[in-house]
Amino acid sequence: MKHFILFVAVIFSGLFxxxxxxxxxxxxxxxxxxxxxxxxxxxxxxxxxxxxLKEHFEKTCNCKVEFIEGSDSGILxxxxxxxxxxxxxxxxxxxxxxxxxxxxxDHTWRKLSLNNLDVYDSVKPALNNSFFVPYDWGxxxxxxxxxxxxxxxxxxxxxxxxxxxKKIALQDPRTSSPGMQxxxxxxxxxxxxxxxxxxxxxxxxxxxxxxxxSTAYGLFTNKQAKMAYSYVTSPLYHEIEEKKKDYVALSFxxxxxxxxxxxxxxxxxxxxxxxxxxxxxxxxxxxxxxxxEKNYMFPVMKGVMEGTAFAPLMxxxxxxxxxxxxxxxxxxxxxxxxxxxxxxxx
Amino acid sequence: xxxxxxESVKYVGHLLPISFLRIFLGYYYLESAMxxxxxxxxxxxxxxxxxxxxxxxxxxxxxxxxxxxxxxxPNWQTVAFIILGLExxxxxxxxxxxxxxxVALLGVLLCVTMLFVxxxxxxxxxxxxxxxxxxxxxxxxxxxxGFDYYFFKRRRGLWW
Numbered sequence: 001m002k003h004f005i006l007f008v009a010v011i012f013s014g015l016f017x018x019x020x021x022x023x024x025x026x027x028x029x030x031x032x033x034x035x036x037x038x039x040x041x042x043x044x045x046x047x048x049x050x051x052x053l054k055e056h057f058e059k060t061c062n063c064k065v066e067f068i069e070g071s072d073s074g075i076l077x078x079x080x081x082x083x084x085x086x087x088x089x090x091x092x093x094x095x096x097x098x099x100x101x102x103x104x105x106d107h108t109w110r111k112l113s114l115n116n117l118d119v120y121d122s123v124k125p126a127l128n129n130s131f132f133v134p135y136d137w138g139x140x141x142x143x144x145x146x147x148x149x150x151x152x153x154x155x156x157x158x159x160x161x162x163x164x165x166k167k168i169a170l171q172d173p174r175t176s177s178p179g180m181q182x183x184x185x186x187x188x189x190x191x192x193x194x195x196x197x198x199x200x201x202x203x204x205x206x207x208x209x210x211x212x213x214s215t216a217y218g219l220f221t222n223k224q225a226k227m228a229y230s231y232v233t234s235p236l237y238h239e240i241e242e243k244k245k246d247y248v249a250l251s252f253x254x255x256x257x258x259x260x261x262x263x264x265x266x267x268x269x270x271x272x273x274x275x276x277x278x279x280x281x282x283x284x285x286x287x288x289x290x291x292x293e294k295n296y297m298f299p300v301m302k303g304v305m306e307g308t309a310f311a312p313l314m315x316x317x318x319x320x321x322x323x324x325x326x327x328x329x330x331x332x333x334x335x336x337x338x339x340x341x342x343x344x345x346x
Numbered sequence: 347x348x349x350x351x352x353e354s355v356k357y358v359g360h361l362l363p364i365s366f367l368r369i370f371l372g373y374y375y376l377e378s379a380m381x382x383x384x385x386x387x388x389x390x391x392x393x394x395x396x397x398x399x400x401x402x403x404x405x406x407x408x409x410x411x412x413x414x415x416x417x418x419x420p421n422w423q424t425v426a427f428i429i430l431g432l433e434x435x436x437x438x439x440x441x442x443x444x445x446x447x448x449v450a451l452l453g454v455l456l457c458v459t460m461l462f463v464x465x466x467x468x469x470x471x472x473x474x475x476x477x478x479x480x481x482x483x484x485x486x487x488x489x490x491x492g493f494d495y496y497f498f499k500r501r502r503g504l505w506w
Contacts, residue, residue: 001505003497004448011435015427019388041395069390208403214465215403222466 035061035274038068038076038089042214042295045069049294056290057281063274073099073177080266081106090275093135093282095262096177098184100132102327108267112279120314122258123300125322132262135282136297139256139316140181142168143220143234144227146246155253156189156198164205169216169225172209174334176216177259179209182229183337185257188319200340209341232256232313233296240309255317261297351443354495361490365443368487371478372440379433387426394422397463406462414463432456440482443492447505450483 035057037050044050044067054065068087070076073094080089095103103109109131119127119134126134142153149167153159159168171179186202187195207225210216220228227250235247263282265275281287288299298305298314305311355362386392397414404411418425432452439449454476461472481487486506488494498506 001448004445004505007439007445007449008431008435008452011438012431015383015431015434018383019427041399067386067390069392069395211402212399215399218466219403222469224466 033063033271033274035063035065035090035271035278036068036088037065037091037093037278038070038080038087039093040073040076041069043093047294049291052290052294053278053281053287056286057278061274061277063271065278077103077106088270089266090269090271091263091265091278093261093263095132095264096181096259097126097262097322097324098177098180098330100129100262100324102330103264104129104131105327110265110267110269110272110275112265112276117283117300118302119300120298120302122314122318123260126260126262126300128322129324132264133279133283134260134300135263135279135288136291136295136299137258137260138231138233138297139258139314139318140178140185140229141232141252141256141316142227142250143230143247144250146248148226153250153252156186159205160198160201164226166205166207167226168202168206169219169228170206170209171213171216171229172211173337175211176213178213178216178229178231180330180334181257181259183333184323184325185254185319187333188257189254196336196340199337200343203340231259231296232316233298233310236309236313237296249313251316255319258318258322260300260322350496350499351491351493354490354492358490358495361485361487364482364485364487365491367478368440368443368446368482369491371475371482372437375433376437376441379430379437382426382430382433387430388423391422393426393429393463394419397422400463400465403466404462410462418463429456429459439488443488443490443494445505446488446492446494447483447486450479450487453479454483 037044037054039050042048050067054067057063057065068089070079073096076092076094077099079087080092092103111130112133114127114130114133117127117133123134123137126137142159144152149163151158151161151163153161153164158164170182173179173183183199186199189195190198208216208219210219213230216225217228217230217234219225220230230249232249235249238244238247263279265272265279269275282291283301285301285304288301288304291297292299292304292308292310298310305314382388397419401411401414406414433456436449436453436456439445457472457476457479461469461476464472486494486498489498489506494506
């Protein structure tokens with residue numbers, strides 16, 4: 001017992017002094033300017049594009065890149081609002097089209113010079129504001145495992161089939177961007193009233209509404225749900241990273257929604273020029289390739305995806321225009337969704 | 347003491363395969379702890395984000411969920427320090443085979459906690475580690491190719 005207590009005490013004391021020393025050393029050597037990039041976990045994490053972009057950027061910028069992490073875009077904006085200048089964010093990565101009007105309403109942003117970007121036609125509508133620029137995009141649909149379902153849904157109405165009862169993993173639109181995309185998809189495909197009536201029926205089919213995409217997708221990969229709302233590129237991830245070919249993205253009669261991810265520079269940035277350079281790196285061919293390969297999303301700039309396994313996946317029928325919804329409208333739709341959800345839970 | 351370290355192979359050689367498993371696990375924990383130490387595990391609320399993200403879907407009992415959200419998330423720096431300290435303790439103990447039995451029980455505690463606050467992707471890993479820690483504690487895996495043999499020879503008892 002004495003040995004054990006002594007051993008644990010030595011380890012923890014050693015760690016304590018090591019951390020103390022590291023902090024002091026860090027404070028002394030910290031003379032380079034630091035670019036703080038605020039992003040969601042799967043961007044900044046070691047499996048995401050963040051670390052590679054950082055490595056690339058630090059080679060030329062004579063600066064350090066530091067990531068500040070939030071679990072999703074809603075939380076990013078909330079933290080920016082609450083912590084403001086003390087957060088010291090120079091670049092904000094990972095907003096989607098439903099966050100933009102909220103971001104514009106709550107904060108001031110620096111104008112970005114976006115001349116002559118050679119983007120895909122489907123991306124052009126997303127370039128309609130000068131404060132945010134899209135750096136990747138994805139098409140959302142349901143993903144399932146081959147041969148696991150007796151029937152394959154081909155339309156939204158097919159999802160109401162008893163065969164799929166309690167087998168669908170969805171995201172909560174109040175906290176998750178794909179969840180909001182799903183709500184938008186239903187309302188765009190069916191109209192608002194019919195769409196909410198449909199959602200009421202769909203509640204019984206849903207296994208769970210997870211707070212984030214990763215939780216919902218985790219339930220699916222863990223085989224607790226038979227299908228999950230995800231990206232058309234998700235099966236490609238399993239094929240490349242896990243050598244599994246049994247995942248498949250379903251095609252629907254209804255045109256599929258498109259999610260754009262945007263980057264912006266808040267007005268309270270400290271190293272704003274470095275921030276602009278980082279945005280330029282994200283839009284450069286190298287940056288776009290890193291983002292495509294690590295985020296499993298389509299690049300916005302032409303000439304990166306051609307000849308890769310991503311290119312054929314882009315040819316799906318999608319909703320044509322990119323709607324930047326006012327935040328009041330998003331809140332109204334979410335309130336209606338919450339009422340239905342509450343009714344279902346009661 | 348060093349003679350006893352190698353002498354153990356002669357007398358408790360049947361534990362040799364399990365000692366390799368112990369050393370492998372120790373190495374795994376050392377790598378994981380070093381990665382956390384070098385990275386920003388102690389300076390950014392990664393663990394708080396992880397708990398907040400996965401706790402709602404966790405199979406943890408309610409008392410744990412309440413404890414995690416009321417104590418662990420606000421005190422994430424302490425939690426991160428304890429996790430890192432425990433990982434180093436498990437790593438060093440397993441690598442040198444010293445106080446393996448009680449440390450394996452700390453490993454069990456660490457695994458159960460991580461199992462409750464991690465996503466389904468790492469569930470199987472933590473379950474497997476949990477079983478390995480229990481087995482290492484059960485057989486006293488530090489007695490072969492480890493310093494525990496020296497103390498076991500002289501003092502006997504459950505701790506070695």
